[in-house]
Amino acid sequence: MATRLLLISDTHVPARARRLPDQVRRAIDDADLVVHAGDWVDVVTLDAIEAGAARLVGVAGNNDGPELHARLGEVARFDLEGLRFGVVHETGAATGRETRMDAAHPDLDVLVFGHSHIPWDTVTPRGIRLLNPGSPTDRRRQPVCTMMTAVVDDGALREVELVPVVRGER
Structure with missing residues (x-):
């Protein structure tokens, strides 16, 4: 059965x-699983997403206070249909990211991260899919705010899509 x-x-x-x-x-x-890679900023947002999500996996980021860090931690790992996922907030500079993540997370198939607000979708030399969904509220230097959707089906990550967040709906 596919997981959205x-x-x-x-x-x-x-x-x-x-x-x-x-x-x-x-x-x-609409999602079966929401993955949040940090910088919630307030507990109310965590509580709201947790209440609305069928399932939530999240981590705290550099702008999150002690309560969010205590509830979430800075690293999350989970398995989904045989795929090994990791979630962190920061991965450092874009230059050399793939090599660093291969060394830091050799047991993962997919690593979701945030921090930069810059969408990212690459595969490391060892085969880890690196995904940064950007930000749905703060586009910074990007043309639009973004989020990502994907499907895990039959042990494979499929239909990874960067989704623009419509500005008029903020």
Whole structure:
């Protein structure tokens, strides 16, 4: 049976947006698993996503306070249909990222990360899929805010899609 994923990071509520965009809320409702790669900023956002998600895996980021760090930690790992996933907030500079992540996470198939607000989708030399969904609330130097969707089916990651978050729905 296929599992629908929503990948988000750097929601920064209420620092960068008053609330999650309606499009993100609908995507949470539609997903079988929500993965959040840190920088929630407030506990209210964690509680809201946790209440709306069928299942949630998340980590704390550099802008998250002690309560979020205590509830989430900085690294999460889970298996889904035989794929080994990891979630972290920061991976360091883009230069050399693939090599560093191969060394840091040799047992993973997929690593979801955030921090930069810059979408990223590459495969390391050892075969780890690196995914950064960007930010649904703070585009920084990107043309639009973003999130990612994907499907895990029959032990494979499929249909990875970078989804623009419509500005009018903030």
